[in-house]
Every structure is written in C-alpha cells, then in structure tokens.
Amino acid sequence: KDYVAGFPKESDMNVKTGSIKLKLAEDESSDSAVLVKNLYLSCDPYMRGRMTNSPVDDPDFSPFTPGSPIVGHGVAENLRNSSKFTLLMCPFPYYTGILGMPGMTAYFGFYQVCSPKKGERVYISAASGAVGQLVGQFAKLMGCYVVGSAGSKEKVELLKSKFGFDDAFNYKEEHDLVAALKRYFPEGIDIYFENVGGKMLDAVLLNMRFHGRIAACGMISQYNLQQPEGIQNITTVVFKRIRLEGFIIFDYFDQYPKFLDFVLPYIREGKIVYVEDITEGLERGPSALIGLFSGRNVGKQVVKVTNE
Numbered sequence: 001k002d003y004v005a006g007f008p009k010e011s012d013m014n015v016k017t018g019s020i021k022l023k024l025a026e027d028e029s030s031d032s033a034v035l036v037k038n039l040y041l042s043c044d045p046y047m048r049g050r051m052t053n054s055p056v057d058d059p060d061f062s063p064f065t066p067g068s069p070i071v072g073h074g075v076a077e078n079l080r081n082s083s084k085f086t087l088l089m090c091p092f093p094y095y096t097g098i099l100g101m102p103g104m105t106a107y108f109g110f111y112q113v114c115s116p117k118k119g120e121r122v123y124i125s126a127a128s129g130a131v132g133q134l135v136g137q138f139a140k141l142m143g144c145y146v147v148g149s150a151g152s153k154e155k156v157e158l159l160k161s162k163f164g165f166d167d168a169f170n171y172k173e174e175h176d177l178v179a180a181l182k183r184y185f186p187e188g189i190d191i192y193f194e195n196v197g198g199k200m201l202d203a204v205l206l207n208m209r210f211h212g213r214i215a216a217c218g219m220i221s222q223y224n225l226q227q228p229e230g231i232q233n234i235t236t237v238v239f240k241r242i243r244l245e246g247f248i249i250f251d252y253f254d255q256y257p258k259f260l261d262f263v264l265p266y267i268r269e270g271k272i273v274y275v276e277d278i279t280e281g282l283e284r285g286p287s288a289l290i291g292l293f294s295g296r297n298v299g300k301q302v303v304k305v306t307n308e
C-alpha cells in the first residue's frame with residue numbers, strides 16, 4: 001500500500017482481484033508471444049528492501065511503486081504455446097528454489113566466492129532456509145566440516161538429520177554467540193556463509209581463522225532496522241587477512257546452464273535434497289512473505305496460487 005518502515009505487516013499489502021484487459025501481441029500467431037497463468041510465487045528476503053523508498057542504482061533492487069503489484073520470481077503455465085518453453089522434469093516449485101535464484105546463490109556463493117577446500121571448517125547462518133540448506137550440502141559434498149545455525153529446535157534437527165550437517169545449534173538459545181561458535185569450532189572457522197549479519201557477524205569475526213573467507217550473501221537481521229547495527233570487530237578482517245566479499249546472484253544468471261549441469265545429477269541421484277514450505281492460496285501471500293522475517297518458514301517459502 002505504501003512504503004514500509006520497520007518490520008513489514010500483512011496490512012502493508014493488499015490482495016486484489018479483478019479483471020485486466022489482455023494486450024495481445026500485434027501478430028497473435030507469433031511464436032514469441034506467451035500468455036501465462038501463475039502457479040507458484042517465490043517469497044524472498046530481498047523483496048523487503050524494495051518496500052523501502054531508498055533509490056538504488058541497481059534496477060533489480062529499485063523500490064516497488066506503492067499500489068502496484070509486487071514483482072518477483074515464480075513458475076507459470078504457458079497457456080498459448082505449451083511446447084515452446086518447457087521445463088526440465090522436476091517439481092514445479094523447485095524452479096523458485098533449488099533450481100532457481102536461491103539454488104544459484106548457494107552454488108556460486110559457495111564454490112566461487114568462498115573458494116572452498118576439502119577439510120575446511122564451514123559455518124552457515126540461517127542454515128535451514130532456501131539458500132543455507134544447499135550451501136551446507138554443497139560443503140559436505142566437498143568434504144568440509146559443516147555447522148549451521150537456525151532459530152528453532154525443529155530446524156536444528158533438520159540440519160543434522162536431513163541435510164547431513166556435522167552439527168547445528170539454535171542461535172536463539174545462545175546468550176554468548178562468541179562462546180557458542182568457539183564450542184563448535186575450537187580451531188576456528190575457515191569459511192563463513194553470511195546470511196544474517198549484525199551480532200552474528202560480530203561473533204563470527206572473533207572466531208575466524210587466518211586467511212578465512214566470508215561470503216556476504218545477505219544480512220536479514222538488518223533489513224527491518226531503521227539504523228543498521230554497527231560491527232564492533234571489523235578490524236579482525238585486517239590482521240587475520242580475511243577476505244570478506246559481497247555478491248549478488250543476478251550477476252551470475254547467464255551461467256544458469258552450468259549450474260543446472262552440476263545440480264541436476266545430484267538431485268536425480270538423491271544426493272542433494274530440498275525442503276520447501278508451500279503456502280496455499282494467493283491470499284496468504286502477505287503472511288508467507290513477512291514470515292521470512294520471524295523465521296516462520298521451514299525451508300524455501302513458496303506460495304501456491306490455487307485460485308482459478
């Protein structure tokens with residue numbers, strides 16, 4: 001409805017129904033024209049940033065226009081020409097997650113930004129989410145020691161039993177994050193896959209090993225704050241010779257085929273698994289989206305559009 005300050009609320013969004021006049025291509029028989037029916041919509045943390053009126057240089061992150069539909073990724077059925085644009089045979093919601101933007105984020109973020117080596121110690125925050133669950137599995141495939149953190153007992157269990165993490169903990173139960181990380185990484189962390197920022201990043205910095213790498217993927221704990229928290233221990237980056245590198249996955253989209261070649265065989269062989277949280281009904285979209293910021297989602301948050 002309007003730009004959002006602080007934590008987003010369901011009432012910040014409207015679900016409207018109505019009819020629209022279709023604007024068909026000049027040549028209706030043209031093979032290039034598509035008419036789509038949305039099936040699955042992706043809920044992603046970056047959408048929150050676009051609800052704030054702060055102009056950015058990057059068009060992918062420019063503010064939404066209040067009153068206009070939220071744009072995002074999704075899966076749609078092509079009603080006009082079903083043979084021309086076909087998907088590879090995987091469950092449809094996968095294209096918003098493991099085979100979509102979050103999957104690519106995990107893949108390029110881990111293999112390229114983190115420069116991992118066999119046997120290294122890897123820590124992942126927001127580890128059970130759309131991106132984190134895959135980073136952990138990629139790191140295990142590489143022969144790393146992998147620990148993740150998440151915000152509930154159920155998620156911690158998932159990390160260990162379903163995704164094969166070596167260990168996991170509930171960060172909400174830890175009063176002293178520096179000590180908690182020391183417990184899981186007595187010899188320090190080689191790679192930190194950063195999804196949350198703030199106090200977690202500060203605690204990680206004190207536990208990093210010399211020449212460690214931090215892939216700054218996201219900082220979800222900061223997205224709803226009017227004033228971002230300061231990082232007290234940032235000078236550690238200097239004397240420990242740490243490489244801290246941010247990345248945006250949109251820069252890698254032209255490498256999608258390379259990513260598919262890598263990930264599809266693992267999915268088919270059951271060596272990589274994926275957990276999704278599918279909310280039914282477009283009218284529940286706003287609550288699904290804001291649930292990302294309270295950790296209500298267990299796995300990749302998707303909305304199934306069930307309306308005819």
Ligand code: NDP
Nearest residue numbers: 045129130131150151195217218219220221247248249295
């Ligand atoms: P998730 O599926 O992980 O959902 C978000 C999760 O973040 C929640 O479930 C919750 O899990 C955790 N969370 C929410 N608020 C906080 C908080 N205040 N402190 C700590 N944890 C919190 O989302 P994604 O996997 O899609 O995204 C993960 C991160 O990656 C985000 O920061 C996102 O912005 C970033 N990202 C970056 C991309 C890039 O190109 N650089 C592309 C895609 C995502 P829990 O219960 O564990 O707290």
